[in-house]
Structure formats: structure tokens, C-alpha cells
Amino acid sequence: MTDALSRSYYGRxxxxxxxxxxxxxxxxxxxxxxxxxxxxxxxVASARGRDRLAAPLRVGAAGAIGMSLVALVHDLGxxxxxxxxxxxxKPTSPMSVGSWLLAGYAxxxxxxxxxxxxxxxxxxxxxxARFAGAGAGLIGPAVASYxxxxxxxxxxxxxxxxxxELPVVFVGSAASAAGGLGLLSAPLDEVGPARRVGxxxxxxxxxxxxxxxxxxxxxxxxxxxxRVGVLVRLSERLILTGAVAALVGxxxxxxSALAGGSLLAGSACLRFGVFHAGVRSAEDPRYVVDSQRExxxxxxxxxxxxxxxxxxxxxxx
Amino acid sequence: MATPARSLLSSVRGxxxxxxxxxxxxxxxxxxxxxxxxxxxxxxxxxxxxxxxNGVPDDGYSFTGMSFDNSVGLGADTWRHxxxxxxxxxxxxxxxxxMSSDVCKHCTDAACLDVCPTxxxxxxxxxxxxxxxxxxxxxxxxxxxxxxxxxxxxRGDGRVWKCTLCYDRLxxxxxxxxxxxxxxxxxxxxxxxELRVRADRRVAELHDAGVADARLYGRDPGDGVGGAGxxxxxxxxxxxxxxxxxPVATTRDxxxxxxxxxxxxxxxxxxxxxLGMGGSR
Numbered sequence: 225m226t227d228a229l230s231r232s233y234y235g236r237x238x239x240x241x242x243x244x245x246x247x248x249x250x251x252x253x254x255x256x257x258x259x260x261x262x263x264x265x266x267x268v269a270s271a272r273g274r275d276r277l278a279a280p281l282r283v284g285a286a287g288a289i290g291m292s293l294v295a296l297v298h299d300l301g302x303x304x305x306x307x308x309x310x311x312x313x314k315p316t317s318p319m320s321v322g323s324w325l326l327a328g329y330a331x332x333x334x335x336x337x338x339x340x341x342x343x344x345x346x347x348x349x350x351x352x353a354r355f356a357g358a359g360a361g362l363i364g365p366a367v368a369s370y371x372x373x374x375x376x377x378x379x380x381x382x383x384x385x386x387x388x389e390l391p392v393v394f395v396g397s398a399a400s401a402a403g404g405l406g407l408l409s410a411p412l413d414e415v416g417p418a419r420r421v422g423x424x425x426x427x428x429x430x431x432x433x434x435x436x437x438x439x440x441x442x443x444x445x446x447x448x449x450x451r452v453g454v455l456v457r458l459s460e461r462l463i464l465t466g467a468v469a470a471l472v473g474x475x476x477x478x479x480s481a482l483a484g485g486s487l488l489a490g491s492a493c494l495r496f497g498v499f500h501a502g503v504r505s506a507e508d509p510r511y512v513v514d515s516q517r518e519x520x521x522x523x524x525x526x527x528x529x530x531x532x533x534x535x536x537x538x539x540x541x
Numbered sequence: 542m543a544t545p546a547r548s549l550l551s552s553v554r555g556x557x558x559x560x561x562x563x564x565x566x567x568x569x570x571x572x573x574x575x576x577x578x579x580x581x582x583x584x585x586x587x588x589x590x591x592x593x594x595n596g597v598p599d600d601g602y603s604f605t606g607m608s609f610d611n612s613v614g615l616g617a618d619t620w621r622h623x624x625x626x627x628x629x630x631x632x633x634x635x636x637x638x639x640m641s642s643d644v645c646k647h648c649t650d651a652a653c654l655d656v657c658p659t660x661x662x663x664x665x666x667x668x669x670x671x672x673x674x675x676x677x678x679x680x681x682x683x684x685x686x687x688x689x690x691x692x693x694x695x696r697g698d699g700r701v702w703k704c705t706l707c708y709d710r711l712x713x714x715x716x717x718x719x720x721x722x723x724x725x726x727x728x729x730x731x732x733x734x735e736l737r738v739r740a741d742r743r744v745a746e747l748h749d750a751g752v753a754d755a756r757l758y759g760r761d762p763g764d765g766v767g768g769a770g771x772x773x774x775x776x777x778x779x780x781x782x783x784x785x786x787x788p789v790a791t792t793r794d795x796x797x798x799x800x801x802x803x804x805x806x807x808x809x810x811x812x813x814x815x816l817g818m819g820g821s822r
Contacts, residue, residue: 233783268817301679301699391805
């Protein structure tokens, strides 16, 4: 990086640092993904009669989304005004869309978990619970993926420059976390679906985040250096360990549980890594200025290629 | 440059007339600022008058050592900010002073307004962008969305604040406090179309006088924010003043982002269904 490209005003940030607290918002990125994918996995499990896998996933999903709601309201500058989130529905605001998704999803997840906890002992609730479980399972993937748009639709280089791959990273991460929760909590003779979802999700998460960083240019440095780099590398190791342990530990309850814990931890580390990389890239004017210069350079090159292709075309014609 | 992605949002994005695009009928012409930094003398009258008129709290009594700049940058409690750049000239001992009064750009395509989930940020009939403090719940989404790093959350208050282009003064026919106080007319207020003509004339004048580095910033309706309502004449690269060189309202890519997120969600659903169908162990 040349000095001429890195000029700034006394090294001051160009962008404002996101006001979001890491524990609240990175925590929500993890918990929201865990909840969404767990609901879907629970829906599939209960459709196949694997209730001892479905029940803990439903309870886990409700717990995760409950904590998410608390974190989200806690993070507001004016928590008492949280209900203003449902004042309008704006497709241009991923946070507005997300608020409505959560308003639909959370009651379904709570209902399904309530039924799972009471063991379907109340017959009148059984039909309602089945509907709630299916609904939560269908909305779950949207809850898991919209958060990628939420962070990517900002001027923060390490988030926006990855907007093409980030939804894949986030759903992979959600799947590996849900698979991890299943591996931790379900008995060996029903845990198969969670094992497969955890392994595949983890691999998707690993590969997609590598691809994202390779394509994003200068902002990828924010994921690689310093303490964020340690966190990102740790997440990769945890995911890989979890996936391998899930694969080889098919006959062992302790190894399966260890695999589940490792996948959950890896997913959480990745979300915190993405969050902190964004904050870092916003705080350092280098990333903002240089990634914009890079983009302008790319666009000019594309334009020049098109122009020269155009003149060649007319010469040949 | 109208990109295809932007045309997908054309219901809210039009030909540089944001008031009409947001549904205002029979509205007055769009107004804005033209800040000609070549005649800024760094007196900070704009900072002071802005604070006084708008009742903006103090932004910390700190001594930064950054030339004469102790208010550091725009923020919740600084709605006009004068930057001071000291450059060594090519000839020995020569120092060049660059001074520039920065302010909210009141973008044509305003990312802060796009992403605001509550509708607290609104487009006025004058084409400006204003926060409604009685609606804002302090979610903070506009803060990283702004490509200029203008809007910010006020400590202890929790809500976000920024320049209103003195909406209250405009309603009674007065010009914004900063423009009124500016002794050199470095800050000019008026209908945006007029300001653009005036700015074009001024930059041509400077080029004729041999100031080759003079350039307009935020003037072009084809830039990443659809042109700024408050634009500048600068004498060096934007980043030297702490401004982004090629700011983009990222909602420009939002249609593509939603498409990708929907595909990813579909993939997650299909993946779990397929993987969930296999054996039990």
C-alpha cells in the first residue's frame, strides 16, 4: 500500500465507528443464525419422527431468539422505544425487514418450544404446536440469512465489500451451529441429521468465508491482522475440528458432543470475527480510502476494456 | 452513471429530485450548500453559530494538537466542522493552508435515510434529510451506513443527531445559521440548481487563474450518492480533508443483496431438508 493512497486527515477515521456493542450485535448474529437453522432442522426431524432431536432444537431455538431479543433491545440508545421498530415496513432497511421477520418468527419459536417442553401433553395445543413448528422452520432460514444484508448494507469496507458471499457464510455458520446444538443434545440413534447438517454447514462456512476474503481486496486485511485475525483463525480451527470429530465420532456420544461444542464455538467466533473486522475497517481510514480507490480503479479498467473492445468491434465490422 | 441495480430502486430514486421521489407534491425547489473552501479563512463562525442556533451541546473541551482543529470532526454534537490542513509547499519553507467547513451532505441517495428502520429520518419538502428526535430509538443503523461518517449517536441521550440544514429557519424564510454567519461567503446557501451553476463558474475561474487542483466534490448527480445537497470546492484530494474519495450509498446494491440472501435462505432450507432425510445415526 503506497503512502500516496493512504493520505488522511491526521489519521482520523473517515467513517463513524458502529455504535453497536459487540456482545449484543455479534452475539445476535450468532444466536439469530443458531435459532433460525435450529427451527428448520427441528421441523425436518419431527416430520421424520425424531422427536428426541427435535425437542432440544426447539428449546434451543426459543432460548437463542429470546436472548437475541433482549440483546437487540438492550443495544438501542432508547430501549423504551423498541416498539418503533414496527412503526413502518421499509424494504430499503434490512433492520426494518428483520424486525418484522423476528416479530413473525419469535412467537412461533416460543410456541413450538413450549409444546416440546410440555411433551405435547395438552392435546388442544398439539395442532397449534405443529403449525408453529412448521412456521418457525420455514421462516428460520430467512432469520439466519437477512443479517448478512443487515451488516453488508453499510459503508463499512470489511462488511460491504463481502456482500456477495456474506449470505452464504452466514447460512453456513447458522447450519453448523444448529448441527452443533443437535450433536450436543440428541441421543446417538437420532442425531444423524444434525451430524450431516453440522458437517456440511461447517464446510460451507469455511470455504465461503475464505472466498469472501480473497475477493474483497484490501479490506480482507481487517480479517487477517491482529486480534481479529487470531479470532478468525481460531474459528476456522474449531469448525474444522468439529466437522472432523462429527465425521469420525459416529459411534461415540462424548466425541459427538465434543464435535457439537466445537462447531457452536467456531460459529460464534466467526460471527465475532466478522463483527470486529468491520469495526476495525471503519476505524482505519486506510481501508476506506484505499478500498474506494481500488473500486474506482477497477471500474475505470472495466470501462477502458469495454471502450477498446467497442473500437475493435467497429474496426472488424 | 445510472447502474441497473439503482434502477431497481427507482420507486425511491429519481432524477435528482428527492422531494418528489418521496411523495412531496408542489414542493419548493431543492436547497443546499455550496462550500467554497478556497475562500474559507478558518474563523469557525459557522461552528459557533450552528451550535448557538441549534442548541447543540459541547463536543468536549479537548486540545488535540491537530493545527487549529479541536472539534476533530462531524458528529452528534458537531454539525459544522472546520478542518485545518497544513501542507509543506514544494518550495523550501513554504506552507500551504487548507481550510474547509464540512457538513452533512444531504445526499440525493441518502443511505442513512434508506436504512432507518423507524422512519425517524425523513426527506423534507426542500429535499433535505432530517432526524425526528421524537421517533428515533437509537438503533444506530444510520451511523455505519453514512459513507461520510456524519451522523452519530449522542452519549447519554442515545439518539442520533446531525445537521438539519436549519429546517426551522428555512420555514420562516431565513438562511441557515452557518451560511448567515460566514464572513467570506465560503458557505453559500440557496436553490441547488443555482449553486451548481455558481460553482461551475467558480471552478472555471480558478482553473483560468492557474489553480489546477481546484475541483468540485459532491457536485455530480452521477456519483455514488446521486449528488450531494451540500457540495464543496476543494483544492486537494478529498481524503486530505478527511472526506471519502468515492462515497457510495450502499443501498445501491441492496436489490442484489436481497436476491443473494433469499437464495442463501432457500439453499439453507433445501440443504437441511435433504440432509435431514437420511439415516438416523
